[in-house]
Amino acid sequence: MNKTLKIHFYLKKRGTYVSGDLPIYLRLTVDGKRTEFSTQREWDPSKWNQKAGRATGLKKEETRQLNSFLETLQSKIYEAQRELLNKGIDVTANLIRNKLLGKEEIGKTLLEVYSHHVQQVAALVGRGYAQGTLKRYKAALSSLEAFLKHQQKGDVPLRDLKYQFITDYEFFLKTVRNVDHNTAMGIIKKLKTIVRQCVANNWIEKDPFISFKIRIHDTNRAFLLQDELDRIIEKTFLSDRLTSVRDIFVFSCYTGLAYADVKKLTRADIVTGIDGEQWIYTERVKTEATTRLPILPAALRILEKYRTHPQCVNEGKLLPVISNAKMNEYLKEIAERCEINKELTFHCARHTFATTVTLTNGVPIETVSKMLGHRSLRTTQQYAKILDRKISDDMKALRNKLDSRSGDAATA
Known part of the structure; x- marks a missing residue:
């Protein structure tokens, strides 16, 4: 999903500012939501183009070096955005900021882990898994991809898996995909298998399935008399x-x-x-x-x-x-x-x-x-x-038994 990304460098004044250089800040805005942080550089306000967000006086080496640094930083922002988009992750200003500052790793994503599991099942067909099991896992993965697309997301970080995600997925399966309850539960059960693996690997702190109960309705299975x-x-x-x-x-x-x-x-x-x-x-x-x-x-x-x-x-x-x-x-x-x-x-x-x-x-x-x-x-x-x-046979045997007792009592 394409989102509007705006980048702006500006000088931030302190409340007690009188004169001298000011810190250069970077403001990131993604779809109206923004975050700001320091570039760890300072500059003279009299030599700053506020509209362009760049230093002036291009003939001086110090000016060229600063603007080159800001251009490089801007390029890293676009690179971080492309990386997030390629992974199918919902881009936010905070995600880009954290990635630039190295404060937080993106971590594994749901489709990344799910796809890896399906690949493992495929490699083990005939050695622990049946071909039909692989087919069902592929179909379940396809439905999950369709659900994320329906939500206008390419993928989601594992940390974003919450109870609400599961209930929304169930609703999607029953309404948009028009599958019956038991089929939906079977698909969600496969997601639960993936999530349990993530919990075991400490990729997720809390299991979102703790409060979600998978209930299968009794069905009438066809058979011959x-x-x-x-x-x-x-x-x-x-x-x-x-x-x-x-x-x-x-x-x-x-x-x-x-x-x-x-x-x-x-x-x-x-x-x-x-x-x-x-x-x-x-x-x-x-x-x-x-x-x-x-x-x-x-x-x-x-x-x-x-x-x-x-x-x-x-x-x-x-x-x-x-x-x-x-x-x-x-x-x-x-x-x-x-x-x-x-x-x-x-x-x-x-x-x-x-x-x-x-x-x-x-x-x-x-x-x-x-x-x-x-x-x-x-x-x-x-x-x-x-x-x-x-x-009928059981009741007939009981009827005969009761009739026999009644007959014995009448002749006594």
């Missing part, structure tokens, strides 16, 4: 592409593996478990948590079906997985063909495993959490659904 899943399994497709996408989706429904985890599966990930049955031993791409799960018959049949598939043989993979975007595109078509009025995505399969396939059939949530590769049980609880069928 058993009859909907059966409808997809039993549907005959003439297209090979829809058939293979359906099979891979169903495989995920019976294993709970995410798209990235299914895509990377190889024959080496299939082992004989403690029970003598076939198990999958793998690490989740997203969290690097170890996942160990028995392979249910429905999933085993799909693996056997694609054992000799050319793509699987050539690439050493278990299933011929295509891009996630194409998978989700074809799943929408599958949903229409099967008359399922839900947004069918690959992640829906993971929800279906957690709810319809396991929890609804009485598998303890602790076991489901382990199979999903979650580090915390709280994460699994987001997937857990108490379905109408489960409620």
Whole structure:
């Protein structure tokens, strides 16, 4: 953002001044706000051009030296202004003054630190971070740059990060960027990670997130009921592409593996478990948590079906997985063909495993959490659904129990 910068050198009179040289002061004005300080030089008022702010009598060496000094000082002011602008820092008269006097360093800026973190994540993809994590960090950085531009700022010093900055950022995300609450919280959570690093490095004295609470609203995660899943399994497709996408989706429904985890599966990930049955031993791409799960018959049949598939043989993979975007595109078509009025995505399969396939059939949530590769049980609880069928079965058992007691009491 361009700001008006004015530079003026003048002689400052003391209250008790009678005669003699006066100190030369520099007045800096940026957008109407000014600061003044001494140049550590003095000059005779009778040989001073007040309008030009320069010494007169150019034929004298002393005059030329003073004016040369003032010109150099003025050049340093413009240089300091350019440096601040290049860093995207909001230029003020005090910032320029402090930089000239060497009293205060500019310090690190928010985008500088954030960009460095994103570069580190990029370098560690596959060695601690997933490609999707990098993509989300880049998107969050882009939204932060847009927010600063919206505020007519190129960047901000870390010392300027306050609670108000975070709340303004949240408001911007929800209004200007039009993202929902949970998405906004996810973006702000990444900013919080950066800020915590700055606090740990003593680049920020006080954590602006101390009073800001990141709250995620509960959402209804799409999943399939058993009859909907059966409808997809039993549907005959003439297209090979829809058939293979359906099979891979169903495989995920019976294993709970995410798209990235299914895509990377190889024959080496299939082992004989403690029970003598076939198990999958793998690490989740997203969290690097170890996942160990028995392979249910429905999933085993799909693996056997694609054992000799050319793509699987050539690439050493278990299933011929295509891009996630194409998978989700074809799943929408599958949903229409099967008359399922839900947004069918690959992640829906993971929800279906957690709810319809396991929890609804009485598998303890602790076991489901382990199979999903979650580090915390709280994460699994987001997937857990108490379905109408489960409620009906539980209440039916209670009803029968109460009826039995009533019958016993009547015959007593």
